[in-house]
Amino acid sequence: MSVDESAMADFKILSKRSSTNVRVINGQASRKQTHTWILMPLKTGSLEIPPLTVSADGEKKRTEQIVIEVLKETPAAATIRDVWAEAIISIAEPWEGQQIRYTLRLFSAVQITNARIQSMPDVKGFEAKKIEKDRNFQTVIDGRTCQGTELVYILSPQKAGDLVIAPAVLQCDVVTKDRRSRSFSNSFFDDPFFGSSQRLESKILRTKKLRLNVKPLPPYDGPGEFSGLIGTFQIRSMLDKQRVATGESVTLSVVISGRGNIMDAHAPKINVSQGLKTYEDKPEEDIRQDLNGFSGKKIFRTALVPLKEGAHSIGPARLTFFDVEKGDYQTASSPARSLFVKASGEEPPTSQGSADSPETFSLKKKKVTFTGRDILPLKESLDALKTPWRVPFFAFLIMLATPVVGYFLALIFSARRKNGTDTASMMRKRGSDYLKKASVATSDQQFLDDLRMALICGILATAGSVGETLTYEEAGDILRQCGHEPDVCRQGEALLEKIEASRYGGGAMSDAERKSIMGDVENLIKTTLL
Amino acid sequence: MKNKKMRPDIIDHLTKKTLIAAISIMAAISMIMAAAPVRASENTRLFIDGIRHGQSGNYEAAQTNFLDIVATGAASGELFYNLGNVCLKNNQTGHAILWYERARKWIPNDPDLIFNLDYANSFVADENPETAPLIYKIIFFWKYLLGDQWIIWMAAGANLFLWAVLAWRKTRNRTILKMRVAFLMALTTIFVSTALYNYYQSEYRKEGIILPERVSVRSGLSEDSTELFVLHAGTKIKIEKQMKDHFRIYFSKGKIGWVIQSDIGVI
Secondary structure, X not given: OEEOOOOOOOEEEEEEEEEEEEEEEOOEEEEEEEEEEEEEEOOOEEEEEOOOEEEEOOEEEEOOOEEEEEOOOOHHHHHOOOEEEEEEEOOOOOEOOOOEEEEEEEEEOOOEEEEEEEEOOOOOOEEEEEOOOOEEEEEEEOOEEEEEEEEEEEEEEOOOEEEEEOOOEEEEEEEEEOOOOOOOOOOOOOOHHHOOOEEEEEEEEEOOOEEEEEEOOOOOOOOOOEEEEEEEEEEEEEEOOOEEEOOOOEEEEEEEEEEEOHHHOOOOOOOEOOOEEEEEOOOEEEEEEEOOEEEXXXXXXXXXXXXXXXXXEEOOOEEEEEEOOXXXXXXXXXXXXXXXXXXXXXXXXXXXXXXXXXHHHHOOOOOOOOOOOOOOOOOOOHHHHOOOOOOOHHHHHHHHHHHHHHXXXXXXXXXXXXXXXXXXXXXXXXXXXXXXXXXXXXXXXXXXXXXHHHHHHHHHHHHOOOOOOOOHHHHXXXXXXXXXXXXXXXXXXXXXXXXXXHHHHOOOOOHHHHHHHHHXXXXXXHHHHO | OHHHHHHHHHHHHHHHHHHHHHHHHHHHHHHHHHHHHHXXXXXXXXXXXXXXXXXXXXXXXXXXXXXXXXXXXXXXXXXXXHHHHHHHHOOOHHHHHHHHHHHHHXXXXXXXXXXHHHHHHOOOOOOOOOOOOHHXXXXXXXXXXXXXXXXXXXXXXXXXXXXXXXXXXXXXXXXXXXXXXXXXXXXXXXXXXXHHHHHHHHHXXXXXXXXXXXXXXXXXXXXXXXXXXXXXXXXXXXXXXXXXXXXXXXXXXXXXXXXXXXXXXXX
16 A cells, blocks of 8 residues: 655655554454654645545545644743754854854753654755764753753855755654543552653654855955965974984974864975975874864974085965954964084084074973963852762761671681581590490400490481480481481491390300491491491 | 430541541641752752852852852752852852862862862961971871772771681681781771771861951950961861860961951861
8 A cells, every 4th residue: 555645745754654453353354554644844824734645456545635723833832842952053154164063952841752853954055064972961941940962063164155054853752741640549550660650742843944144255365375274273383403414304394273174274385495305294183173163283294305515494384274253364374494404424503593493493391380370160060969978987886896796796606516516526536436445345345335335426426416325216216317318227226236235145256246246337337427 | 326326426526637637647748758859959949040150250149059058958079169169259268268178078089179279278378387298198198099988988898808808717717818817907907097087087176267368366265365366368277175156276386376266167
C-alpha cells in the first residue's frame, strides 16, 4: 500500500511511521495499515490536508480532507512556555568572510527526554564549523529555573548581501505526570518507579529565521598584496643565529598569529640578499577553536644558506589583512634582519648588530610578573548549597574503636576454637603414648590395660572430649554420634569388648594373639578414628 | 436501651476527634515535608540572585543574599568562598579573609581559594613575625595537603586495616610481614594523631580575624584600659580566652591583649 504525500504542501513532514494489524475472525482475514506523520505547519491560518490518494492492491482510494487552524503564538503563550528553542547570532551585520557565532539553545522548565535535532539550520552561503563540546547550564528565566543546552557553530559568510539562516527544528519528549487519580488499591503501582504515572508528550520546536546583512569587503588598492586574512593578526620574524660562516644554515621563522581565518595564511614574501640560498620548510600551525572562532598561529620556516661572506639583509615580512574591528585593510610588518657571514675560520664582527636588539632574537626567558591584580570569579555551581557531612568527634572515636573491638572478638573466637582442638590433640597424644607402652609391655595385664586406654583415648579424641573409661556400648554410641560408618562403630565396640574380656578372663595370651589385637587397635585408631 | 441511644453520640464524638487528630497529623507531616524543599528552593533563588548581583557589580546585594543562605544553616567551601569574594569587592578585607579562612576548612586545596586568599592577604597591614615556617609545612605535609576530613577518613581506614592484619596474624599464628605491620602501625599513628590534633585545634585553639579597619588591643576589659598595640583588618590572631564580651588574643610573642568580641570573626 502506498500513500501520495505530495499534496501536503502546507506542511513539512518531520517523521513518519506505519504499522500493520492483521485479524482473523471466523476464518475471515482482514488487514489494517496505519500511517502516521508528524507534521509541522509552514504558515499560520486555515491550512488543509487535501484528500490523499492511497494505492492498494491495484485499487486507488482517497482519504477525507482535513482542515487545521494554525494560530500564531501569542506573546502571553510565549512567556509561559515550558520548552522552547532559540537561535542567535553574535553579529547581525558581519563582513564577508568574518567569523560569527551561531548559538542554538534549547530551554526547558520541565523534565524532557529524547531531545534531538530534527533538521539542522540551512546555512547556505556560509562555511560552518561546530564547536565540539555542547554546554549544559542552568538559568532562571521569568522566575523559573530552566535547564539549557547550547550548541555553537562558527559561521563564515562566503558572499555579501542579505543571507538567511533557515530555522532549526528540534524535537523532544516532555515528561508529564498522568492525571489519573490515585487510589489506595493501586497506589503502589502509581509510583513513578513503575513508570505508570508518567507519560511522554512529543514536542516540535522551531527557532526563528535569522537574517544577516553581510557587508562586502571594500576594494583593496594599497601597496603589496592582500593576504585574504580577515580578522586581527600580527606578524613577527626571527633568525636563530645572527653570525654564521659560509655554507652554514640559518633558520628564518615568520610567525603569523591572531584571530580569524588563520588557517588560510600563506607564507609572506620576504626579499633576501642574492648571496643567500633559501629552502622553505613545511609550515607548522597551532590553531584553536573557541566560542569566538578560530585563533592561533602559523609558523613558516625557511632555511637560509649564505654562499658568500659579508653582511646580508633579510627584508621585512609584511602581512595585509582586513581588520574587522576597524573595518579597513591593515598592514602589519616585522623589522628587517641582518645576517653576518664570515669565511670559514674567520672571527665574525662583534660591533655590528641586526636591525633589532639582540633580545628580540635570543628569546630570553623572563620572570612572569603580575601586570594587574584581581580575584578569581564567583563559584556558580549549585553544589555550593550542599553542606557536606563532617565526621563528628564521637563518630570518629567509634570508627577507631570498632576495629579494636573486632580484633578482641576475633581473639576470643579463635581461643575458643583452639581450646576445642587442643582437647582432641591431647587425647590423640595420650592414645599414641598408650599404644607405644602396650607395644613394649611385658605382662599381658599391662599390655591389655595400655591397649584399652589407647582405644578409649582414640575414641574420645574423635569426640573432642576427655575421659578415662568407657563401656563398649558407650564407645559405640560415641562413634555413631561422631558420624562414623556402622562397620567402624561395630569394630570399636567389638575390640573394646574383646580387650575387656581378655583383661578379666585371666588366661595367658600368645604372641600371635597379642600381635593380632594390637594390629586391630592400631589400625582402628590410626587409620579410621584419627 | 440507654447505652444503645448514647452510642451514636459517642461514635460521632469519636469520629470528630479522630478526624481532627488525623487532619492535625497530616498538616504537621505536610509542613515538615514541605519545609525542606521550600528552604532548598529559596536558597537556590537566593544563590542564583547572589551570583547575578555579584556578576553585575552589586556586591552589597550579593553579600546579603549569601549571608541569608548561611543564616539557614547551609555551609560549604564554595559558599564561603563566594562570600569572601563579594566582601573583598565591598572593600571589607577583614570579612573577606574571615570567609576565605572558613572556606579553607572545607576546600583547603582549591586553587581559586588559595589565589584569592593570597590576594586578600596582600591588603593586610600587619606583618606577623611568627608565621609557620616552611619546614613545618614540609615535615607535616599531609596536614596541609589533605583536608581535615580526608585525614579523618585516612586515619579510620588505616586503623581498620591495621587491626584486621593484626587479627589475621594472631588467629593464624603468622609472624611474617613484621616490617609491613610496623609501617602500617606508624601510618595509623600519624593519621590518627593528626586527626585528633585537628579536633583539638578546632575545639580549643580557635583562631580569629580582625574585622574593623583598626582595632585597639588593650590591657584590660574596659575602654579605659591602656592601648597596648593596634591591629588592622584581616590580621589573623589566636583566641586564648573569653571573658564577658572580650577575647584575650595572642598575635605574636609578647603581643597579647584584650579585644571586644564583635571586632573578631572566629574562623
